[in-house]
Amino acid sequence: MQYGKFGFVARLAAAVLALGVMQGAGAADPDKKEIRFGATAGPYADQIRYGVKPVLEKRGYKVTIIEFSDYVQPNLALADGAIDANAFQHVAYLKKFSADRKLALTDVIQVPTAPIGIYSRKHKGLAEVKPGNTVSLPNDPTNLARAIAILQQIGWVTLKPGTDPIRASERDIDANPHKLKLIQLEAAQLPRSLDDVDYAFVNGNYALASGLKLTSALALEKIPDYYMNLVAVKTADLNKPFVKDIREAYESAEFKAVTQQRFAGFVQPPYQR
Template sequence: MNTRRTLLLAVVAALAAAVNLNAHARDPKELVIGTSSGPYADQIKLGIKPILEKQGYKVKLVEFNDYIQPNFALAEGSLDANVFQHIVYLNKFAADHKLALSELIKIPTAPIAIYSQKHKTLNDVREGTTVALPNDPTNQARALVLLDQMGWIKLREKADPLKASERDIAVNMKKIKLLPLEAAQLPRSLQDADYAFVNGNYALASGLKLKDALITEKISPAYANLVAVRSADKDKQFAKDIAAAYRSREFLAVTNKYFADYAKTDYQLALEK
């Protein structure tokens, strides 16, 4: 009797799974895209979603307030794509957690920059000046490289600019005090810290303006944000349509109108020539 009950339950479970799969297959044009709150969500709302909806897609946007959940949600299938990270972060996160995720296309990116509510210039730096910066390895490296370029610290000669950490600081010339924080907390840190490195998306989401930054990084391709998908989905039609939306002249017009201070992608620069 127990064997028959077990077999019956297994059949019911299999049928339920098949129903779920078939339901998903019946609506292949329903897309769920995850992103961080702020400008990258706005890029999708203003530019990408309207283009995809004209092609018959139903687009649902899910906004996250951290850099951890979006990749797990993508890997487990809750999302079809996510938009919040650069390739250095994606590769490290995917390797650390054994996730099969891939870059689909790079997107216009707001740079990381230094802001201050206490100082109007970088010349106010002195011994004990507090500088808040991201605590995640890849974005912290960006901040340290910029500090090195500014002459506030000196990194070890052989330090990898994509992986630099506080351990790579050879000399702290200005004797500044570094305050590593979660990226989402950096705008708030301006109330206490002298200066803070703030990722572009969190800066804009908090009301900061890119033009008000005291210094801005020149974004390298390694730090341009991107659309990520599951590796198995990279060649599927929905992925191709998302990429085409970002490459379109319509999205270039949206970028020029609403995201003029962002670092444009190579394909956008090519369209403008």
């Protein structure tokens, strides 16, 4: 009898302890007051720094901004839990990257997005294009597809019928009447290529980081919805309070004012229009 009583008490104590642990784990997230926010260095980190962080700090959060120099590490860091959210990519890239790496990441909200621009230090306009001109493009598949779509929009190439604009590559070019020499480079290197090529397609964040102005581009991309940049989180975190607060910080009047003041030329998401 004594042994049975002891066993019952031990089991009861263990159950109470387990319940306490479970309750503690459940309460940890609502009480979460630190957000580690990843972004590529430049405008998307600055949007957080000047527009989003102050709003979150008013709600009691400590916000740490972690800057990345490529398009790979921010998602790996998010999946590993090294950061809580990131802002640098569009939904087409997020879906492909997540599928390829088998990561459970989800988009939260679109952010003001810098379009790809066409820049030149040798020509004053697109009409000056000549046969054999050199054109540098980003080499990652999603941004290469964007650049090729722009090439078609400005009439420099024609794509094969039925080409998916999200997956377009040089193989999909049906006609290149100017016989342009297309040079694929890592996106971060495109601003430096301006001294060597006739025209360069430069992602907005790298253009701004290198000192180029969106307003000085010879032409700017008309960004379709699926190329608007966004905030991403782990899918398991999507409905947590800190994610709701991030979304509301981007939708705030304070952030809109910062966007208008600091990010001229960016394409605004629907909630800012």
